[in-house]
Amino acid sequence: MSEPLVPNMNCANFILPYPEEIAKRTGSSGMIFSIRELYLLLARQVDDTDPQEAATLREIADYYPDVDGGELVERDSRGNMVGDANDWDELTDEQKIHRGNANAAIATLDWLRHELEKAIYDYDTDDDVTRVRRELSEISL
Structure with missing residues (x-):
């Protein structure tokens, strides 16, 4: 050089x-x-x-x-790569199933977090709700 x-x-x-x-x-x-x-x-x-x-x-x-x-x-709020929105036709059946399962799992977790946030606290269930919240936060990392 x-x-x-x-x-x-x-x-x-x-x-x-x-x-x-x-x-x-x-x-x-x-x-x-x-x-x-x-x-x-x-x-x-x-x-x-x-x-x-x-x-x-x-x-x-x-x-x-x-x-x-x-x-x-492009990344989402969690730092995960966001796939091309128009690539559905290019995916294999296995990739489509995986993406659908991942999206369904995310939706279920979001619903569960929402339910936990609006849960009525009482002395008997407080520890269980806290434990589930902590485990969900560990999963989302």
Whole structure:
């Protein structure tokens, strides 16, 4: 590499080139690195020494989209990847069943949480309701 290469980038990630020798050996010309992940990495490094700076870096990271392999990723409130809404015809029968089961389980858990929130507390059931709530919160992590 006689000339220094400047990393290419788009709105969401850097494309960092490999040296020519490594690119020939690996068959890959470079690495894709998310701008968001860069800020989150920097925030983790200063968490212990400067929490205020870490919070600022996390706030900056929130302005950049999430990417996976260079492609923009949409995530739900729990951090799970949201699938393409129009991909139903491309799924196999097994994938359709899995997605349907997952959505049904999520709906059931949401209903159960709602029922627990509006449950009338009495001394006999208070411990059971608390235990179920704690176990549901562990599942959702």
